[in-house]
Amino acid sequence: MSGFKILNGNQTIAEAARQIDPDVVAAYPITPSTAIVETIAQFRADGLISGEFVCPESEHSAMSVCIGAASAGGRVMTATSSQGLALMWEMLYIAAGLRLPIVAAIANRALSAPINIHGDHSDTMGARDSGWIQVYSENCQEAYDNFIQAFRIGEHPDVLTPVLVGLDGFIISHSSEVVQIEDDAAVKKFIGEFKPPYPLLDTSRKFTVGSIDFTDYYFEHKRSQIEGIENSPRVIAEVGREFGRTFGRSYGFFEEYRMDDAELAIVVMSSAAGTGKDAVDELRNEGLQIGLLKPRIFRPFPHEQIGEALKKTKAVAVLDRSSAPGAFGAPLFTEIRSALYDYDKRPKMVNYVYGLGGRDIRIEHFKDVAKKLETIAATGKVDEMLGYLNLRE
Amino acid sequence: MKKETWKELPIGTVNIQAGNSISNRTGTWRSGRKPQFIEEHCIQCFFCWLYCPHFAIRVEGGKVTGFNYDYCTGCGLCAEECPTKIKSIVMVKEETELAEGRKK
Numbered sequence: 001m002s003g004f005k006i007l008n009g010n011q012t013i014a015e016a017a018r019q020i021d022p023d024v025v026a027a028y029p030i031t032p033s034t035a036i037v038e039t040i041a042q043f044r045a046d047g048l049i050s051g052e053f054v055c056p057e058s059e060h061s062a063m064s065v066c067i068g069a070a071s072a073g074g075r076v077m078t079a080t081s082s083q084g085l086a087l088m089w090e091m092l093y094i095a096a097g098l099r100l101p102i103v104a105a106i107a108n109r110a111l112s113a114p115i116n117i118h119g120d121h122s123d124t125m126g127a128r129d130s131g132w133i134q135v136y137s138e139n140c141q142e143a144y145d146n147f148i149q150a151f152r153i154g155e156h157p158d159v160l161t162p163v164l165v166g167l168d169g170f171i172i173s174h175s176s177e178v179v180q181i182e183d184d185a186a187v188k189k190f191i192g193e194f195k196p197p198y199p200l201l202d203t204s205r206k207f208t209v210g211s212i213d214f215t216d217y218y219f220e221h222k223r224s225q226i227e228g229i230e231n232s233p234r235v236i237a238e239v240g241r242e243f244g245r246t247f248g249r250s251y252g253f254f255e256e257y258r259m260d261d262a263e264l265a266i267v268v269m270s271s272a273a274g275t276g277k278d279a280v281d282e283l284r285n286e287g288l289q290i291g292l293l294k295p296r297i298f299r300p301f302p303h304e305q306i307g308e309a310l311k312k313t314k315a316v317a318v319l320d321r322s323s324a325p326g327a328f329g330a331p332l333f334t335e336i337r338s339a340l341y342d343y344d345k346r347p348k349m350v351n352y353v354y355g356l357g358g359r360d361i362r363i364e365h366f367k368d369v370a371k372k373l374e375t376i377a378a379t380g381k382v383d384e385m386l387g388y389l390n391l392r393e
Numbered sequence: 394m395k396k397e398t399w400k401e402l403p404i405g406t407v408n409i410q411a412g413n414s415i416s417n418r419t420g421t422w423r424s425g426r427k428p429q430f431i432e433e434h435c436i437q438c439f440f441c442w443l444y445c446p447h448f449a450i451r452v453e454g455g456k457v458t459g460f461n462y463d464y465c466t467g468c469g470l471c472a473e474e475c476p477t478k479i480k481s482i483v484m485v486k487e488e489t490e491l492a493e494g495r496k497k
Contacts (some may be wrong), residue, residue, distance in 0.1 A: 097405070098406060099406075158406060198405065198407045199406075206411035207403075208408040208411055209407055213406070217396070220397065220398065220402055222398040224399045224404060225405075
């Protein structure tokens with residue numbers, strides 16, 4: 001039966017995993033995603049799931065087990081955070097290169113040094129070119145919904161690409177919310193059966209997976225890999241619509257909040273978008289024509305759609321919860337700035353890094369950004385392209 | 394041999410031509426030295442056959458008879474592992490004439 005439950009982000013992922021019941025879950029616990037792994041292990045011990053649960057000695061091994069299990073033809077998932085995802089790094093590329101639709105829940109957390117267990121996007125942003133599809137969630141409900149959709153997206157025959165679903169560490173992973181948990185059978189029906197094209201357990205066909213390529217084939221195989229993620233926007237859109245038809249909550253590449261007549265826009269992903277929407281409401285009451293755009297899909301980057309959504313604005317602030325030292329702005333900013341390059345008329349843009357290591361971002365910080373945007377829109381000048389929010393200067 | 398375009402390849406690096414490494418002549422990697430077989434010292438222990446990473450030890454009629462130079466990389470493991478007091482396999486300069494009369 002579909003119904004409401006009070007669950008935190010980690011529990012919603014575990015609940016989705018229970019309903020999906022993957023063939024193999026291989027994971028190594030790390031704060032703040034530990035409870036995902038722990039709850040799934042409990043489900044296994046209680047006989048609520050039938051898939052294998054493997055707890056190897058590291059995240060590198062966890063992803064390696066996922067790769068082996070997915071190559072065998074299984075539906076596979078894992079969960080991790082921060083250093084755990086960093087330790088998986090070389091295996092992430094292999095999962096993508098072998099076109100294995102593994103699904104990973106990532107409770108986003110800062111990377112060392114200095115060591116910090118709180119939420120930011122440094123971990124998944126570090127994996128942004130690993131070939132994985134990246135989906136970000138604003139709250140527990142979105143984490144649950146995104147995680148279910150991730151299997152459908154990744155396992156689509158035209159896509160066959162691993163998918164990671166981000167939920168902000170602690171802010172979402174450990175905050176309880178009222179979440180609509182759908183009927184077990186309805187979730188199972190929605191994700192359907194996974195039909196791997198080359199399962200190694202199919203002994204009736206002879207083939208090799210993961211053998212060496214020299215200069216003669218590597219380039220062609222990498223180009224072939226790119227095709228999977230490039231096919232995914234159509235599937236992501238279809239699955240988001242079908243999810244809406246089935247469960248009443250539709251999803252696209254991003255969410256636009258009060259953007260219709262917006263002259264100023266703030267772009268922000270994940271949990272901070274919730275605060276941002278409250279700030280937009282207050283600023284609208286104060287007479288400012290401001291809106292918010294919340295990207296949901298970061299890979300593949302929906303550059304055309306975001307470009308269309310922002311081209312009519314005068315000034316845009318992109319808020320990044322990670323830094324890219326030495327780069328021309330943080331990751332989300334560089335993508336969006338590039339997406340607007342081809343428009344003759346385009347907004348002025350500014351980038352703010354916020355929330356590193358779980359630093360709070362409150363309504364007043366969004367209002368500071370809005371004030372800056374007003375000045376930029378009025379003068380047409382950006383005096384400082386990259387700034388930092390709520391940082392002691 | 395015509396090589397496939399990226400669109401013609403199976404996805405995910407899957408190689409549907411099982412065993413096609415035979416077309417990769419690893420002997421072309423060899424530089425400078427190669428093994429030479431000295432049959433009169435050989436005790437047919439098959440250590441060289443066991444250790445050769447490229448299956449380049451030639452066996453005919455149940456006996457080691459030399460090397461398949463199409464696949465021998467000249468690594469020298471066979472000569473190293475050869476247990477006879479007077480070695481039955483020695484590494485020689487590439488241009489040296491082989492015992493079998495082959496030139497490479």
